[in-house]
Amino acid sequence: MSSNLPLKENRVTHAGTSATLAAFVANPPSIPTSALEDARRSVLDGLGSLLAGSVEPPARIVQDLVRDLGRADDASVFSAGRASAAGAALANGVATHILELDDIHKGSTVHAAAPIIPAALAVAEREHLGGAAFLRAVVLGYDAALRIGEAVNPSHYRHWHPTGTVATFGAAVAAGALMGLDERQMLDALGTAGTQAAGLWEFNASGAMSKTLHPGKAAMNGVMAADLARRGFTGAPTILEGPRGFFVATSAVHDARRVTTGLGEVWKVSENGYKLYSCCGHTHTAIDAALSLRQEHGWNADQVLEQVREVRVATYGPGWDIVSELNPRTPYQAKFSLAYVVSAALLEGAVGLTQFSEDRFGPSGVIQGTLARLLPRVRPAVSEELTAMYPAAWPARVEVELTNGQVLRAGGDFPRGNQENPVSTAELEAKFRALVEPRLGAVAAEHALTLVRTLEDIPDLAVASANLNALCQGVRHE
Structure with missing residues (x-):
C-alpha cells in the first residue's frame, strides 16, 4: 500500500539529516538573547559591506540587470531603487561581497552575511515584517549554512566556493522562516535550494567577477526556493545525505553529524568572525x-x-x-x-x-x-x-x-575578528562608518547604525529600508 502513497506522504516520516534540519528550523526553540545580539553584530557588519559595495561597478551591473528583470516593487536595492524580493536579494548579495570585508566563519569557510542577510531582508520587506522576525530568521539561516559548511569542509573547498553553495541552504531557511513555512515545506525549500547550489573557484585564475555573483545567486536562489515551497513545489527530501545529494556530489569526505549535533544548544551565528582587512x-x-x-x-x-x-x-x-x-x-x-x-x-x-x-x-x-x-x-x-x-x-x-x-x-592561529580573537561592537561600528561615510555620507551611515541598534523596535522593515535607501540615493521621501 505504501508504494501508492504520494511522495510527500512518504517523506514526512523520513529521519535523515535533511529532514532533521528542516524540522528544527521550522519549529525552533526560543533563541537566546546572546545569539540574537550576535546576529545584530552580523547584520551591522554585513550592512556596512552592502551599502559601501552598492556603488561599486560590479554592483551597478547587477542592479541594471535586476531592473530589466521586471518592475516589481517588493524590496530595496540599495543605492538603486526597488525590485522583486528575489531581484533585490541578488543585487544586494553581490554588493555585500565586493569589498572583501564581509564576515567569515572559520569552521565552514562561509561568508554568511552576503547571501543570508539580503535574502532575509528582501522577504521581510515584501511580507511587511518587523526587525525582530528578521533577526530570528538571520540566526536560523546562519545555523543551517554554517552547519552544512562544516559538514563538507575542507574537501568541498577544493573546487567549490561555500558562500555560493552551502549558503544557498541558509538563505532558503532564512526566507522560509519569514514566510512561516511548516516542516514539510521547509524540507521542500532545502531540496530546491540544494539543487541550485553552485559556485566554482575557477574564476580566481583570471579575477573574474564571479565571486561576487556567488552570494547574490545564493540569496536569490534561497528566496526562490522558499517561495516555490510555499506554493507546493517539491524538493528532494534527502538533498544533503542522499546517494546523489549534496554531500556526495560536492565533497570527498563529509561528516553529516556536524549538521545536527547541538541543534538548539550551539548557535552558529555566535561563532561568526569579522574581517578587518579588505582581502581574502x-x-x-x-x-x-x-x-x-x-x-x-x-x-x-x-x-x-x-x-x-x-x-x-x-x-x-x-x-x-x-x-x-x-x-x-x-x-x-x-x-x-x-x-x-x-x-x-x-x-x-x-x-x-x-x-x-x-x-x-x-x-x-x-x-x-x-x-x-x-x-x-x-x-x-x-x-x-x-x-x-x-x-x-x-x-x-x-x-x-x-x-x-x-x-x-x-x-x-586565529586572525583578529574571529571568536577566539574578537573585536568589539564599537570597533565594528567604526569599521561601518569608515566604509559607508565616504561613499554615501554621514547622514546615511548614522541612520543605518540607528536602524541596526533598534531592530526589534521596527514594526515594518519595508518602511525602514525604503527610508534608508532614499538617503543612500540622495533622495528624501516622507
Missing part, C-alpha cells in the same frame, strides 16, 4: 603577524626596505590554493595574494581599500615603488603542520630575516 580571509593571520612586527620594531617603509633581507610566510594548504598569486597584476588578484598583503602590512601598516587602488598594478605586476621592491623578498610556503590545524584554526607564521642575520618571528 586566508591572509589575515599573516597580516596580523606582519603588523605586529612592524609595530614592535617601529619600522617605517624606508627601514623595512633597508633592514629586511627576506620574509618567510608559512600557511595552510587549502588557504594557499586561493592566495598563491606572487605578483598580482590587478587589485582583485592582490586581494588573493598572500605575498602582496604581507608586503603592504610591513611597508604601510595597513591593508585597507587604499592598498588595492588601480594605480598600484600594471600588466607585468605590482608597479608601486616600495611594494615592487619588497615583494620579491616575500616567500610564502605551505606548512604541513599548519595544514593539519585547518579548518579548526587558520594559522600563519611569519619570519623576517634582517640584513644583520637576525630572525624575527610572529604568528597566530
Whole structure:
C-alpha cells in the first residue's frame, strides 16, 4: 500500500539529516538573547559591506540587470531603487561581497552575511515584517549554512566556493522562516535550494567577477526556493545525505553529524568572525603577524626596505590554493595574494581599500615603488603542520630575516575578528562608518547604525529600508 502513497506522504516520516534540519528550523526553540545580539553584530557588519559595495561597478551591473528583470516593487536595492524580493536579494548579495570585508566563519569557510542577510531582508520587506522576525530568521539561516559548511569542509573547498553553495541552504531557511513555512515545506525549500547550489573557484585564475555573483545567486536562489515551497513545489527530501545529494556530489569526505549535533544548544551565528582587512580571509593571520612586527620594531617603509633581507610566510594548504598569486597584476588578484598583503602590512601598516587602488598594478605586476621592491623578498610556503590545524584554526607564521642575520618571528592561529580573537561592537561600528561615510555620507551611515541598534523596535522593515535607501540615493521621501 505504501508504494501508492504520494511522495510527500512518504517523506514526512523520513529521519535523515535533511529532514532533521528542516524540522528544527521550522519549529525552533526560543533563541537566546546572546545569539540574537550576535546576529545584530552580523547584520551591522554585513550592512556596512552592502551599502559601501552598492556603488561599486560590479554592483551597478547587477542592479541594471535586476531592473530589466521586471518592475516589481517588493524590496530595496540599495543605492538603486526597488525590485522583486528575489531581484533585490541578488543585487544586494553581490554588493555585500565586493569589498572583501564581509564576515567569515572559520569552521565552514562561509561568508554568511552576503547571501543570508539580503535574502532575509528582501522577504521581510515584501511580507511587511518587523526587525525582530528578521533577526530570528538571520540566526536560523546562519545555523543551517554554517552547519552544512562544516559538514563538507575542507574537501568541498577544493573546487567549490561555500558562500555560493552551502549558503544557498541558509538563505532558503532564512526566507522560509519569514514566510512561516511548516516542516514539510521547509524540507521542500532545502531540496530546491540544494539543487541550485553552485559556485566554482575557477574564476580566481583570471579575477573574474564571479565571486561576487556567488552570494547574490545564493540569496536569490534561497528566496526562490522558499517561495516555490510555499506554493507546493517539491524538493528532494534527502538533498544533503542522499546517494546523489549534496554531500556526495560536492565533497570527498563529509561528516553529516556536524549538521545536527547541538541543534538548539550551539548557535552558529555566535561563532561568526569579522574581517578587518579588505582581502581574502586566508591572509589575515599573516597580516596580523606582519603588523605586529612592524609595530614592535617601529619600522617605517624606508627601514623595512633597508633592514629586511627576506620574509618567510608559512600557511595552510587549502588557504594557499586561493592566495598563491606572487605578483598580482590587478587589485582583485592582490586581494588573493598572500605575498602582496604581507608586503603592504610591513611597508604601510595597513591593508585597507587604499592598498588595492588601480594605480598600484600594471600588466607585468605590482608597479608601486616600495611594494615592487619588497615583494620579491616575500616567500610564502605551505606548512604541513599548519595544514593539519585547518579548518579548526587558520594559522600563519611569519619570519623576517634582517640584513644583520637576525630572525624575527610572529604568528597566530586565529586572525583578529574571529571568536577566539574578537573585536568589539564599537570597533565594528567604526569599521561601518569608515566604509559607508565616504561613499554615501554621514547622514546615511548614522541612520543605518540607528536602524541596526533598534531592530526589534521596527514594526515594518519595508518602511525602514525604503527610508534608508532614499538617503543612500540622495533622495528624501516622507
